[in-house]
Amino acid sequence: MTEEDPIESAEALIASGRAEEAARALQARLAAGRGGLLARLTLIKALLASGDNKTALIEAREAVSLNPGVALAVLALGEALLAADALPTAIAELQRALRLDPDLVRARELIAAAWLKAGEPDKALENLQALENPPAEMLAACEAIKASPRSDPGYVRHLFDQFSADYDERMIGQLAYAAPQILFDLASLVMPGRMGASAKAGATIKKELSVLDLGCGTGLAGAVFKPLAARLDGVDLSPAMIEKARARGIYGDLKVADLETALAATGPRYDLILAADTLVYLGDLGQVFEGARNRLSSNGYFLFTVEKSEGTGFELGPKRRWRHGEAYLRELATRSGFDMAGLVAAVPRHEANQPVDGFAVALVR
Numbered sequence: 010m011t012e013e014d015p016i017e018s019a020e021a022l023i024a025s026g027r028a029e030e031a032a033r034a035l036q037a038r039l040a041a042g043r044g045g046l047l048a049r050l051t052l053i054k055a056l057l058a059s060g061d062n063k064t065a066l067i068e069a070r071e072a073v074s075l076n077p078g079v080a081l082a083v084l085a086l087g088e089a090l091l092a093a094d095a096l097p098t099a100i101a102e103l104q105r106a107l108r109l110d111p112d113l114v115r116a117r118e119l120i121a122a123a124w125l126k127a128g129e130p131d132k133a134l135e136n137l138q139a140l141e142n143p144p145a146e147m148l149a150a151c152e153a154i155k156a157s158p159r160s161d162p163g164y165v166r167h168l169f170d171q172f173s174a175d176y177d178e179r180m181i182g183q184l185a186y187a188a189p190q191i192l193f194d195l196a197s198l199v200m201p202g203r204m205g206a207s208a209k210a211g212a213t214i215k216k217e218l219s220v221l222d223l224g225c226g227t228g229l230a231g232a233v234f235k236p237l238a239a240r241l242d243g244v245d246l247s248p249a250m251i252e253k254a255r256a257r258g259i260y261g262d263l264k265v266a267d268l269e270t271a272l273a274a275t276g277p278r279y280d281l282i283l284a285a286d287t288l289v290y291l292g293d294l295g296q297v298f299e300g301a302r303n304r305l306s307s308n309g310y311f312l313f314t315v316e317k318s319e320g321t322g323f324e325l326g327p328k329r330r331w332r333h334g335e336a337y338l339r340e341l342a343t344r345s346g347f348d349m350a351g352l353v354a355a356v357p358r359h360e361a362n363q364p365v366d367g368f369a370v371a372l373v374r
């Protein structure tokens with residue numbers, strides 16, 4: 010890097026895949042008191058390019074505190090927050106950058122990128138349409154989310170990361186959430202031999218099943234089934250929900266992953282796979298049924314709740330939760346090689362003090 014053009018040299022290093030080197034040179038320069046805002050902004054770019062999102066965020070905060078009214082500094086902070094997945098604050102800072110400089114095309118692009126990451130294609134499109142040349146790949150990504158027969162993983166992750174702090178109180182208090190107990194009662198009916206005498210009050214409970222909890226959330230269903238489980242694993246898209254589940258200390262393996270991907274991977278087979286109020290974020294259940302069947306041991310059970318559609322397929326409801334029809338569930342179960350061990354009407358939760366109609370389903374391999 011030449012002394013004459015430190016920024017240009019750093020940009021060249023970033024462009025040639027040597028962002029870490031660029032970051033080190035700029036850090037040294039700033040530490041020696043020889044860099045201004047441009048050097049810090051380039052440093053943030055280099056840090057982001059090298060994947061050091063944490064230091065980029067620290068530098069971006071410093072840039073804004075030194076230059077509070079400068080649109081480019083606020084833009085850099087928005088970009089660093091976006092890289093750190095802090096979506097609401099990223100969007101707020103990017104909107105502030107745009108207010109400071111309404112011609113800042115990059116801010117609008119990044120706002121659209123943040124909405125896309127949050128699985129909100131309509132909000133992303135609103136911002137893309139305000140651009141003269143909206144990036145074609147971003148437009149295509151919006152259309153793909155809108156056409157998908159399931160909820161976008163980004164949307165689910167963001168929703169439950171936000172919800173995690175008071176999830177248990179709200180579910181049990183305001184929403185009269187009952188899916189875990191409904192599934193436990195269904196298990197007692199369809200697989201009493203596998204539950205020992207545990208369904209009967211006061212009886213000794215045998216911990217003998219290996220159980221996988223799909224969309225385990227904070228572990229409300231896991232806690233209900235734990236007394237039966239010699240092994241209890243969980244998978245969820247939301248890192249914040251997984252942290253809450255981990256704090257319960259009842260799970261073995263806990264993974265942040267999409268359940269369709271997790272089921273398709275090789276891994277242990279389970280006696281029981283649960284999905285309590287999780288499949289409402291998936292419309293087409295084909296992959297889930299296939300994956301669950303592959304990961305169940307012979308005579309293993311797949312127990313889940315869904316919300317009820319009056320139709321024969323599946324549909325997206327007004328609360329952005331999918332509903333499934335009885336005919337669809339029965340037909341798909343048969344097609345996926347399951348026997349229907351039980352399908353009962355159930356009310357997994359309330360919404361605005363009204364019961365939400367659903368089904369509790371038990372499939373056996």
Ligand SMILES: C[S@@+](CC[C@H](N)C(=O)[O-])C[C@H]1O[C@@H](n2cnc3c(N)ncnc32)[C@H](O)[C@@H]1O
Pocket residue numbers: 165166169188189223224225226227228229230244245246247250266267268269284285286287290291
């Ligand atoms: C309403 S909560 C239910 C949580 C838990 N089963 C319970 O009984 O409290 C739905 C959970 O499913 C997770 N989820 C939804 N779709 C998912 C997917 N495709 N892969 C993994 N987790 C998913 C969400 O992150 C959320 O934690």
